[in-house]
Amino acid sequence: EAGVAQSPRYKIIEKRQSVAFWCNPISGHATLYWYQQILGQGPKLLIQFQNNGVVDDSQLPKDRFSAERLKGVDSTLKIQPAKLEDSAVYLCASSLVGQGRGMNTEAFFGQGTRLTVV
Amino acid sequence: GENVEQHPSTLSVQEGDSAVIKCTYSDSASNYFPWYKQELGKRPQLIIDIRSNVGEKKDQRIAVTLNKTAKHFSLHITETQPEDSAVYFCAASGSNYQLIWGAGTKLIIKP
Numbered sequence: 001e002a003g004v005a006q007s008p009r010y011k012i013i014e015k016r017q018s019v020a021f022w023c024n025p026i027s028g029h030a031t032l033y034w035y036q037q038i039l040g041q042g043p044k045l046l047i048q049f050q051n052n053g054v055v056d057d058s059q060l061p062k063d064r065f066s067a068e069r070l071k072g073v074d075s076t077l078k079i080q081p082a083k084l085e086d087s088a089v090y091l092c093a094s095s096l097v098g099q100g101r102g103m104n105t106e107a108f109f110g111q112g113t114r115l116t117v118v
Numbered sequence: 119g120e121n122v123e124q125h126p127s128t129l130s131v132q133e134g135d136s137a138v139i140k141c142t143y144s145d146s147a148s149n150y151f152p153w154y155k156q157e158l159g160k161r162p163q164l165i166i167d168i169r170s171n172v173g174e175k176k177d178q179r180i181a182v183t184l185n186k187t188a189k190h191f192s193l194h195i196t197e198t199q200p201e202d203s204a205v206y207f208c209a210a211s212g213s214n215y216q217l218i219w220g221a222g223t224k225l226i227i228k229p
Binding site for chain 2 (some may be wrong): 025040041042043044045048056080091106109110112
């Protein structure tokens with residue numbers, strides 16, 4: 001079974017520039033997550049999709065971050081404009097159903113995109 | 119909302135000894151508690167999970183215990199091996215179908 005695919009693996013941009021990340025989840029997985037992992041910290045959920053609808057985006061900095069999941073499959077996460085503190089690994093994950101209360105299935109992670117903002 | 123605290127932040131044990139990592143959570147409604155292992159430069163991978171209707175779960179050298187009254191759960195690794203060296207994250211289910219993650223424990227296995 002193919003895993004979660006992410007691209008690019010690495011990205012270096014200057015502050016105030018824009019960047020986009022792409023994720024292709026495991027086939028058949030209804031739920032897709034974007035996490036931000038700053039060095040030395042645990043993953044922080046940015047946004048969660050159920051099919052192509054947003055379940056939770058409470059921790060997404062909406063003034064600069066946006067995400068979409070077209071046709072309930074692939075997803076893109078965009079940052080515009082980037083700040084120094086956005087330097088992190090951006091992890092995409094997918095699961096058959098959801099996580100959290102009442103819908104507990106394993107989340108499979110992609111390799112991540114390491115973003116460095118200089 | 120849910121808050122998860124994880125201790126210790128770093129744990130160093132002799133190869134062959136046991137390792138225990140502890141997490142506490144704040145929301146009594148949480149009912150799902152996974153543990154993920156993340157090796158350096160790699161993605162997190164689920165190693166074991168437990169639901170609130172179970173007090174303990176084992177999978178070979180790994181076990182997780184849950185104390186709902188005290189709102190804490192622990193990961194136990196027995197007969198540690200070099201390949202167990204990694205960062206381990208606990209998590210607890212929150213509202214809105216979220217998972218709230220701990221800050222991680224760096225486990226070092228000394229030869």
